[in-house]
Amino acid sequence: MNIVVCVKQTTDTAATLSVVDGEASYGDAALVLNPWDEYAVEQALLTKEAEGGKVTALCLGPDSAEDALKQALAMGCDEAVLILDAVFESADTLVVSRALAAGIEKLDPPELVFFGKSAVDSDTGVMGPQVARRLGWPSLNLVAAIPELDASAKTITVERLLEEGRQIVSGRLPAVVSVVKEINEPRYPSFMGIRKASKAEIPRWSAADVGLSGQIQPALSWPEILAPEKSEAVCELIEGGDASEIARKLVDRLVEEKVI
Numbered sequence: 001m002n003i004v005v006c007v008k009q010t011t012d013t014a015a016t017l018s019v020v021d022g023e024a025s026y027g028d029a030a031l032v033l034n035p036w037d038e039y040a041v042e043q044a045l046l047t048k049e050a051e052g053g054k055v056t057a058l059c060l061g062p063d064s065a066e067d068a069l070k071q072a073l074a075m076g077c078d079e080a081v082l083i084l085d086a087v088f089e090s091a092d093t094l095v096v097s098r099a100l101a102a103g104i105e106k107l108d109p110p111e112l113v114f115f116g117k118s119a120v121d122s123d124t125g126v127m128g129p130q131v132a133r134r135l136g137w138p139s140l141n142l143v144a145a146i147p148e149l150d151a152s153a154k155t156i157t158v159e160r161l162l163e164e165g166r167q168i169v170s171g172r173l174p175a176v177v178s179v180v181k182e183i184n185e186p187r188y189p190s191f192m193g194i195r196k197a198s199k200a201e202i203p204r205w206s207a208a209d210v211g212l213s214g215q216i217q218p219a220l221s222w223p224e225i226l227a228p229e230k231s232e233a234v235c236e237l238i239e240g241g242d243a244s245e246i247a248r249k250l251v252d253r254l255v256e257e258k259v260i
């Protein structure tokens with residue numbers, strides 16, 4: 001079974017976002033494999049271990065994104081491809097999904113494409129469904145378990161995690177699956193995996209390589225990013241002999257301030 005896993009490089013979740021000259025900035029925060037994508041990589045590897053085949057990690061990003069692909073290789077992916085082109089610098093989700101779908105179509109035809117639930121930085125959570133739509137494949141998102149996968153019958157059954165419970169959904173292959181963290185426990189890269197990944201030459205595909213030319217105009221732009229206004233808070237401690245006195249004084253203050 002050919003399996004693709006789409007991974008994004010993001011800033012570390014501990015990084016803080018600030019606005020510098022109208023641009024969002026994480027400063028020199030460490031860049032990592034999007035944490036949700038570790039679960040997608042793990043699920044791709046588990047599927048390969050059960051069904052055979054190969055796993056290809058696919059990323060659209062800048063030069064540095066090669067490190068995220070190397071982490072996916074170190075975890076056990078067989079191949080990796082980086083889609084990189086200056087035309088993607090201010091890409092919106094429509095452009096990114098078009099490029100990823102075009103990249104997937106250039107690979108050996110996969111039966112399954114895995115995504116994380118969302119990227120921790122831009123966090124739209126739409127990439128998996130958008131790529132599914134572009135490929136014309138079923139989109140199974142927020143998947144917490146895959147109880148049935150039949151490669152010969154080309155069918156898949158998943159459990160989707162909803163707030164109210166779990167929903168069982170059956171579909172046909174090829175399909176796009178985005179996963180939530182309940183689905184597995186990502187493995188650590190092995191020492192051998194890290195060595196192999198460090199030596200890997202990752203192919204780079206330009207927009208032209210994936211057959212995109214006139215379709216890379218974003219529909220959305222981020223012309224300006226504003227920092228939230230600074231608000232000053234004064235803290236007043238209400239004291240009293242016992243709880244009912246404190247509560248009475250608190251209510252009096254709230255009435256005085258016209259809060260209640």
Ligand SMILES: Cc1cc2nc3c(=O)[nH]c(=O)nc-3n(C[C@H](O)[C@H](O)[C@H](O)COP(=O)(O)OP(=O)(O)OC[C@H]3O[C@@H](n4cnc5c(N)ncnc54)[C@H](O)[C@@H]3O)c2cc1C
Nearest residue numbers: 006007060092093116118119122123124125126127221222
């Ligand atoms: C410098 C910069 C400028 C930007 N400018 C704009 C702009 O002007 N207008 C605008 O609308 N957006 C802009 N974006 C946001 C950009 O479009 C999104 O980062 C991108 O579309 C992916 O969306 P997301 O991060 O919300 O992913 P989500 O949909 O939250 O991610 C879901 C899953 O999709 C996969 N995935 C996401 N991104 C990639 C990727 N690149 N490669 C492989 N897999 C991926 C991962 O599996 C991930 O878990 C900008 C981003 C950057 C870094």
